[in-house]
Amino acid sequence: MKVTIDGQEIEVAPGTTILQAARMIGGESVPPAMCYYSKLKGTGGKCRCCLVDVTKGSEADPRPMPKLVASCVTGCQDGMEVASKKSDRVAEARKAVTEFLLINHPLDCPVCDQAGECDLQNLSFEHGKLQHRFIEEKRTFEPEDIGDKIQLHMNRCIVCQRCVEVADQLTDKRVHGVLNRGDHSQISTCVSAAIDNEFSGNMIDVCPVGALTDKTFRFKSRVWFNKPFNAHRECTTPGCCGKVTLWMFGNEIQRVTARKDEFHEVEDFICNTCRFDKKEVADWVIEGPRQFEKDSVINQNKKYDTTEKVVIETEKGILMGRDVDRKKISMAEIDYNEKIDGNPINSKNNG
Known part of the structure; x- marks a missing residue:
């Protein structure tokens, strides 16, 4: 069957979701996804970052869907038409979702080991707002060691539950999960037990933010x-x-x-x-x-087709900050009769 996303048509197999079809097309039409993970079963539908506008349901029923839908859990239909990048309605919705995700998120980017490869950082850069309207007190947690190699920063967690799913599907010894409900939800172990299994480190890789970090790499380097x-x-x-x-x-x-x-x-x-x-x-x-x-x-x-050699000329030691090596400019050496764009340097036309 065929589906069209942002004017680009692609043929997909039955059971393919809109997000999967968009990833086949690639480019800017691919919706962001903070909870969906193709390698893990049962993920998706939680963060609402991947919302899209279905402008045509199918050939059999061409009516548009009245609300934006989560592309990671919505299946494609033959003849379906979807607006993702080219929809102002979708753009506003993603801005709103991003704002919600940042309500309790601390401004830890300068000290967070995830900075530079953080999905939330990328989402904020593309869909975030310049001003933060939330003025209430944020929820806070103390960092918690959940093993000798992993540290949990619940302040940064968006409760995507990827770490829970990876532990469920890779091991038979999951000891952590989502505790409480709503705004009080948190990832933890019921009795503060250490997470000890041979694949626990994969929780770090699947975490889209800096909530789970590698203690052996903390603060070593950007x-x-x-x-x-x-x-x-x-x-x-x-x-x-x-x-x-x-x-x-x-x-x-x-x-x-x-x-x-x-x-x-x-x-x-x-x-x-x-x-x-x-x-x-x-x-x-x-x-x-x-x-x-x-x-x-x-x-x-990044791949570069050409490279240019850049040479910075300076006196010896100038980068050391030594006064004796800094170039000095004397006002007496300036030629005020020199012209810029036909006007003398000291002309009022030069400001």
């Missing part, structure tokens, strides 16, 4: 200072693919993550041994630099 490399090893842990991204600063491996696709989703999950214990270059077969398809502040990963 992600854009690291150079990512594809690497692999023969891992003996059942279920681990052994294919990772090494984030290196010089010859030092500062962190290890699973490889992610252009939608910032994990390609294959990895075990804690690969993630936390293998931090030596000799542990890995390095394949080469990893290129990111999606725009990122990790600007050294």
